[in-house]
Amino acid sequence: MASSRRLSQRQVAPWLFLAPALVMFTIYVLWPIAYSVTLSFYDWNGLYDRDGQFTGRFVGLGNYRELAGDPAFTVSLWNNLKWLVLYMLALPIGLFLAIFLNQTVTGIRLYKSLFFFPFVISQVVVGLMFSWFYAPNFGLFYSLVEWITGRGVAVLADPNLVTYGIIAAGLWPQIAYVLILYLTGLNNVAPDQVEAARLDGAKGWRMLWHVILPQLRPATFIAVIVTVIGALRSFDLVSIMTSGGPFGSSRVLSYYMYEMALGEYGFRMGYGAAIAVVLFAIMMVFISGFIWRMWRQETER
Amino acid sequence: MTRTTSAAAALVGLGLAATAAVGEQRVVTFNSNFDAAPRAIWESVIADFEAAHPDIDIRLNNFDHEAYKTAIRNFLTANPPDLATWFAGNRMRPFVEAGLFADISDVWEENNLSEAMGATEASMTFDGGIYGIPYTYYQWGIYFNRDAYERAGIEPPGTEGMTWDEFLANCETFQAAGIDCVTTGSRALWPVAGIFDYISLRTNGYDWHMQLTNGEIPWTDDSVRRVFAELDRLRPFITANHAAIDWQDAAALIVQGRAAHYVIGNFAVGTFREGGMSDEQLGFMVFPEITPGLPRAEEAPTDTIHLTAGAQNPEDAKTFLAYIASPEAQTRLNAEGGLPPNRNASVADDPFLQTSFESLADASALAQFFDRDAPAEMAQAAMEGFQQFLVQPEQLDAILNRLEQVRQRVYAAQ
Amino acid sequence: MFPRPIQQAPAPARWLYAVALPVALLLWLFPLLGVALTSLRPASDLAQGNYFGMPSAIAWSNYVEIFRQSPIARYMLNSLWVTVPTVIGSIALSLMAGFALAVYRFPSNLIVFFLFVAGNFVPFQILMVPVRDMTLQLGMYDTWYGLALFHIAFQTGFCTLFMRNFIRALPFELIEAARVEGVAEWRIFWFIVLPLMRPAIAALSVLVFTFIWNDFFWATVLTQGPDTQPITAGLSALNGQWIAQWHLVSAGSILAALPPVLMFFLMQRHFIAGLTLGAVK
Numbered sequence: 001m002a003s004s005r006r007l008s009q010r011q012v013a014p015w016l017f018l019a020p021a022l023v024m025f026t027i028y029v030l031w032p033i034a035y036s037v038t039l040s041f042y043d044w045n046g047l048y049d050r051d052g053q054f055t056g057r058f059v060g061l062g063n064y065r066e067l068a069g070d071p072a073f074t075v076s077l078w079n080n081l082k083w084l085v086l087y088m089l090a091l092p093i094g095l096f097l098a099i100f101l102n103q104t105v106t107g108i109r110l111y112k113s114l115f116f117f118p119f120v121i122s123q124v125v126v127g128l129m130f131s132w133f134y135a136p137n138f139g140l141f142y143s144l145v146e147w148i149t150g151r152g153v154a155v156l157a158d159p160n161l162v163t164y165g166i167i168a169a170g171l172w173p174q175i176a177y178v179l180i181l182y183l184t185g186l187n188n189v190a191p192d193q194v195e196a197a198r199l200d201g202a203k204g205w206r207m208l209w210h211v212i213l214p215q216l217r218p219a220t221f222i223a224v225i226v227t228v229i230g231a232l233r234s235f236d237l238v239s240i241m242t243s244g245g246p247f248g249s250s251r252v253l254s255y256y257m258y259e260m261a262l263g264e265y266g267f268r269m270g271y272g273a274a275i276a277v278v279l280f281a282i283m284m285v286f287i288s289g290f291i292w293r294m295w296r297q298e299t300e301r
Numbered sequence: 302m303t304r305t306t307s308a309a310a311a312l313v314g315l316g317l318a319a320t321a322a323v324g325e326q327r328v329v330t331f332n333s334n335f336d337a338a339p340r341a342i343w344e345s346v347i348a349d350f351e352a353a354h355p356d357i358d359i360r361l362n363n364f365d366h367e368a369y370k371t372a373i374r375n376f377l378t379a380n381p382p383d384l385a386t387w388f389a390g391n392r393m394r395p396f397v398e399a400g401l402f403a404d405i406s407d408v409w410e411e412n413n414l415s416e417a418m419g420a421t422e423a424s425m426t427f428d429g430g431i432y433g434i435p436y437t438y439y440q441w442g443i444y445f446n447r448d449a450y451e452r453a454g455i456e457p458p459g460t461e462g463m464t465w466d467e468f469l470a471n472c473e474t475f476q477a478a479g480i481d482c483v484t485t486g487s488r489a490l491w492p493v494a495g496i497f498d499y500i501s502l503r504t505n506g507y508d509w510h511m512q513l514t515n516g517e518i519p520w521t522d523d524s525v526r527r528v529f530a531e532l533d534r535l536r537p538f539i540t541a542n543h544a545a546i547d548w549q550d551a552a553a554l555i556v557q558g559r560a561a562h563y564v565i566g567n568f569a570v571g572t573f574r575e576g577g578m579s580d581e582q583l584g585f586m587v588f589p590e591i592t593p594g595l596p597r598a599e600e601a602p603t604d605t606i607h608l609t610a611g612a613q614n615p616e617d618a619k620t621f622l623a624y625i626a627s628p629e630a631q632t633r634l635n636a637e638g639g640l641p642p643n644r645n646a647s648v649a650d651d652p653f654l655q656t657s658f659e660s661l662a663d664a665s666a667l668a669q670f671f672d673r674d675a676p677a678e679m680a681q682a683a684m685e686g687f688q689q690f691l692v693q694p695e696q697l698d699a700i701l702n703r704l705e706q707v708r709q710r711v712y713a714a715q
Numbered sequence: 716m717f718p719r720p721i722q723q724a725p726a727p728a729r730w731l732y733a734v735a736l737p738v739a740l741l742l743w744l745f746p747l748l749g750v751a752l753t754s755l756r757p758a759s760d761l762a763q764g765n766y767f768g769m770p771s772a773i774a775w776s777n778y779v780e781i782f783r784q785s786p787i788a789r790y791m792l793n794s795l796w797v798t799v800p801t802v803i804g805s806i807a808l809s810l811m812a813g814f815a816l817a818v819y820r821f822p823s824n825l826i827v828f829f830l831f832v833a834g835n836f837v838p839f840q841i842l843m844v845p846v847r848d849m850t851l852q853l854g855m856y857d858t859w860y861g862l863a864l865f866h867i868a869f870q871t872g873f874c875t876l877f878m879r880n881f882i883r884a885l886p887f888e889l890i891e892a893a894r895v896e897g898v899a900e901w902r903i904f905w906f907i908v909l910p911l912m913r914p915a916i917a918a919l920s921v922l923v924f925t926f927i928w929n930d931f932f933w934a935t936v937l938t939q940g941p942d943t944q945p946i947t948a949g950l951s952a953l954n955g956q957w958i959a960q961w962h963l964v965s966a967g968s969i970l971a972a973l974p975p976v977l978m979f980f981l982m983q984r985h986f987i988a989g990l991t992l993g994a995v996k
Contacts, residue, residue: 117976280840
């Protein structure tokens, strides 16, 4: 009798412990995803009429059909791709910096901290810093280019350069993040394996490639994940530095979605939702890879 | 009764007395997006109104100018005030269509406003209803730096301006002197719409421009190309990198004399003066004539105030609206900038407001501004197109095709 | 150790390293230094085109100015009002959820766990319209709790992943022993597991604090004026007002960056422990 009560307590307890988190998570994450998907089949300006009735109109796949022929959407998608590819530069650069800093000279702790610095700063601040850096006529970058070539380049006004300019700003904190991951990873590299390899005459690139990198695989894995997420979430910098301009050349899906749904001329909630669904689908490709790997790890135990 | 409870009772009594005093007043809530200077004026106008109507309490709730544009969508549905500021024309259309602004034809009728403010009535009217009271409008035109003229060795023009060919010829001279002939800061897009609107009004005229913004002319039409052809002639003389700077940055170029002309609204005069420009250095002219003989239309956006459909106290709000429409109130509201829409009000004693007023008085017609004359989506796409054309003129065909696509979708949906 | 300790390298390499280190740091922090320097420049320097030279004077007054001219103090306070409850809330929720997922075996355990994990990676945009609409309908738009509630829910996903893995690494015998003694489940949670969670709580507090303080997207979506807007959104609004006044923008930026930077320096060990969870396993 007593033991069956204990058992049922153990059956109920996990759900009681889970309840608050699950409720919040359902209200604020799961349900909104379903709602956004539904909204993407509607044309809705975000307003309710005087009686509080939803004023949207069902348009089926209309929003998606429009997306397919929308040049701004194509530009955003391309830019997202540029972000994804170029953001991956954070990995080699971060690794290189980590190797550079993985020493035990005096003051190295402070050096490391200062190198981590950009990661802690808000992207809004990073965006403002780089806007100042690129500013035409007096920005440091502009002046530097002007000094070298005789003609300054206003990166944020140039439709062909603007996205790269913003990505460079984004890479700064991202590299710092990857650096942190790799420094910790290097700390955990098994010293005996390194020594053994050294005795075998391995050094430099060969050592890095055959001995170190395989051991850093968990760090690399996390670094790839956070970099992909960072690249797809690139909203803050675009919003602060260019608002998607000039003429939408630096738009990315996350910003375009915001613009369509809540921008000054936007308030097309359904269309915005459709963009969000596409972004979500892209992210799902990456998430499922991650989840699959974790799932395997968990079920193997 | 113990001492504490009696003290509490006394406090409650005091509180009641206080609320009773307020309770006699009927509250009108008013959401707005005034900048600092106009806000101060509005507060004093409201104080006067309250003195004349001691039973009405106007509660002003001021928002940041830009944030307001998105905030209004929220509060109109979630928590409507009695009154709200907004803009005329297509900018107010979604709110009228969703039934969020109230028809105030009665206020117009009772106060004979059609006679005093007839010029703006059309931009406030939808489907036979009139949906707001205009309280200010401001002219666009060309502001210029006389010192820049002197340095380039050109005689500065009068208010009447010059012809387009003369203007462009001068631009060559300015360019040779190392001065940007025309400046703008198009980071926020809208400033380029001012340039386009004027070239459009001067090339094909007001009626055509209205047809264009009403979606009646295909963007791929030759008449549209004519406007872009004129814009293309001006293009080389516009400040490089305008897409990276804001309108205030460009104003600084005028102040410093690094640029000669600025196609901008009257609100920029304050910025020029703050930058250290004297009224002697600053000049104003109307936008040059392009197609000879076209009646001169001007760009003059109107700011408005609306009664919301969810208003708690519409009666007193209407009393206040009638007051705002009166010549006295309009004179005061525009004392430090802007022009009063009520023709019986007087224009402030400011040289630039006076010239603005005169040039508008004999204008053939007034356009609002691209983003008020055209629906929001069309405006957004078009303004991007204008900016892109200035940076990538070779993309003209692609731009026009895109705008045509947007036109076909946007106006079909309306 | 990799790479080989520099102490074992020949003298020239050691010298080179000693020089390269500060130079690299200087280059790395260049944008930051530029902005820090600009924030101390008198406005007159900028007007005269002295952007890079030595400032003609150190203008601490810029910092005084931004407090006087703008509601930046209010913005910072708003940030705190959103951040602190979020830290407390998300850690409380995730401690319980993590405990449930780590200690109990029940059929849908892994599914629930992966729901939280996957939720972490969702792009914000797919939540934006419904969350904003719901917040509006509930009358919580433009309030600190409207924003904090969302943050708590969203951060719970990440924190649960962390907590669950941390609890799993604890010696399970402790719990077993307590169960044999007949200790109630909630007491096991409260008296046995919780005291062991201190490092995890510290690590997550620092991380969540930084994430939320730096959040810009939700701040723009769920708040609108100086009365509730946190510093990130506030700074963006001020940037619109302070056009061409880079000394003020810079000072504001430095100020906005200060709290998370301080947090990072004070709690660096926990911070890195939090970030690298899973990266080394």
